[in-house]
Amino acid sequence: MATIKSVKRWFWWHKWTSLICTAFLLLLCLTGLPLIFHEEIEAMSETKKEIAHTENAKPVPLDAMLAAAVQHFPGKVAKLVVWDDEHPGLVNVTVGDSPSSPYQTDKYVVINSYSGKIEETPKPDEGFMYVMLHLHVDLFAGIPGKFLMAFMGILFIIAIISGVMLYGPIMKKFDFGMIRTEKSKRIKWLDMHNMLGVVTLTWATVVGLTGVINALADVMLYAWQQGQLTEMTAPYKNAKPLSGNLSSLDEAVNIVQQKVPTMQPYFVAYPGTMYSSKHHYAVFVKGTTPLTKRLLKPALIDAKTGALTDMRDMPFFVNAYFISQPLHFGDYGGMPLKIIWAIFDIATIVVLGSGLYLWFARSKSSREQLARMEATYTLTVTA
Template identity: 30%
Template sequence: MKSRFFKLFYKIHIYAGFFVAIHLFVFITTGAVLLFKDEIEGGESHAEHHEAIQLPALDAHLQKILARYPTDRPLAFNIEESDPDVAQIRMGLNGSKMFRESRRVYFNIHTGEEVAAPQKTSSLMDFILRLHRELLMGSNGKIYVGFVGLLYAFVLISGFFIYGNFAKKTQFGEVRQNTSRMFNSDLHRFLGMSIFAWGLMIALTGLLLGVSSTLIKVFQYSELQKLTAQYPEAPEPPYASLDLVLAEAQKALPGTSFDYLAFPNSQFSPPGHFLVLMHGNTAWTERLVELVVVDAVTGKLTEVRSLPWYLKAAMLSEPLHFGNYGGLFLKIVWLILSVISLFLPISGLYIWWDRRSKKGAASTATAAKSSLTIGKGRLFKRPYLMPTIIALTSVTAVVGSFLTTGLVNTLLALFLALPAYFVLRLVVRWLRKGSV
């Protein structure tokens, strides 16, 4: 493995890791705050949002709003996530089909009275979210963050292959204390392999979230082109009632809840048809939506379209990235793994700096070998066997806790805590034995 290719691969790992490390300090600290957003703001846990929302009759309220703004065109309708009693209608000014500079009208879904826009998250929490999501650089910042996620994935994967070359003389979880450089190198590799699967998931979901807006725009353009070509005719109003359209969408996809409706012949809908987005009511499906196409005049179902795989992956990335789908215990495990992952760039930077400052200097270590270990046995002596078991266990725990609730969810989260247990075990032994 001491080939020219390996040395180049190793150097790329180091410098890519150096670049990623600068950003991880921001992402991990802000992500830890966002992880407990509901608890900090006193809101309802995201894991409790799975029940279906029953909508009252809405058409009469819509007609009143249209009469109040007779020159505007209805573009879209949705229920506010922060307040399920409040709905929003986007109105194109002076009959415009465009969403940009459109009017937003909020009303109570029970009384039909116009209300003020629901209060968003606190200014501090909004700042932290924008810092984490886009580094305060807007839409371009999201793409940049996605690029950092891609590099982080490369650093983890390259580290996985590099690990085997350096772990031939040590067992998994063994941290030698002969010198500070040896101690930090072994610790860096141990931490990296312990959280490899979890860290890779965070990196890839971060990448998908970074490019999600671009993926949505691509889908909107391509799908709208197909729908417009398929349904070119634009019948004149009056259109079917809003209640009839929503009922037809619910009938087409039982067991789902309303998410979003685009009125016919707007910037994001074809002529002569409503587009209704419906989402599931479970932890797994609430982020996934299906597209229901309803005839604008008859209010009858035309077809149901599934979103492409890349959009489904992007939609599932948010809960998987933030770990807010399995209750408080899973959030605590997520926080512990985040803290552990924070030591990866710290130890990596130390190794890089130590090698630069002592380059060419001969080692003066004469002490007998002294090591910390987390366990003994055949499993720990094989370089890749134990890390692979931990990785598979972590993946099983993440997917399993995403699909279940209650006690089963908590038990599965315990499997995800396995890397944290090993790290804690090593720390306890280090404290008992004494530091380098």
């Protein structure tokens, strides 16, 4: 009796968690498929960027590039400087109405680091991949949309666990992967659903967990700001606001590179932005291996004096986000891993679709059975 109760309990969890999250998961799988190949798709639609320079050419000073970016958008202030990994030799500069202005009002400038010339002013809020990304990440609903997707990811993980608990006892009686072709159409789809669910089990669990972590990125950023960043800037809590000219950005980056010569700069946040304090440049550096280049290390430079005031490794939960983000889209092993991710993505779409079919088929069968029972009861009473 205890076993029957346990099976019923797992069936209830599997049924309702699956039903609640299936529509969202289908959307995530469908939008995730092009996102796996986002680099290849974007390369097809964009003009190839050739960064021509002589062999011994030296990059233009960052201060000069920042001045060019601000001059291009009068009235704006510098917020972020990002080195372009996909196009070496290009530097992306973000400018806004103020250091703390919302990102929706920001403007972007791409600068050739060897000539100092502005190559383009991209508009990231348009195009096919922009739509796919926001449907996948937040349904164009901002932070509430991200929280909703995180909740759906948690339900998905519960559905996976409950599905395993249901499928395990079945496999004690039948061969793994069996599909009973001699049975009804619904039974064949049930076997297919179970078999593909087990085959994609590990992948679905990894993608589900990393998806939840990615959806909670804003929570992790806030926790880092209130925790480690607050500790690093504690001596400046009562400092006077910055005034006058800031220290050289080139010198700030050089100081950090001298401190950690085995790492390379990834981006710099200006004072007052969400990644820094009101008194510091935040220089984020990264490693050079496939793993360490995903892990960032912040260094704070006093924007007035140019002195290095603190440098620390990120907390474990932020590093978990950095690692999970590329893993979620299979972005660790080049094209072979992307193809594997795409195959599992398609298989998961079949699992989700078959799950919906089985639910509707079961409901229809139950209604028909109920109708037959009512008809039989009516005939018996009137006889």
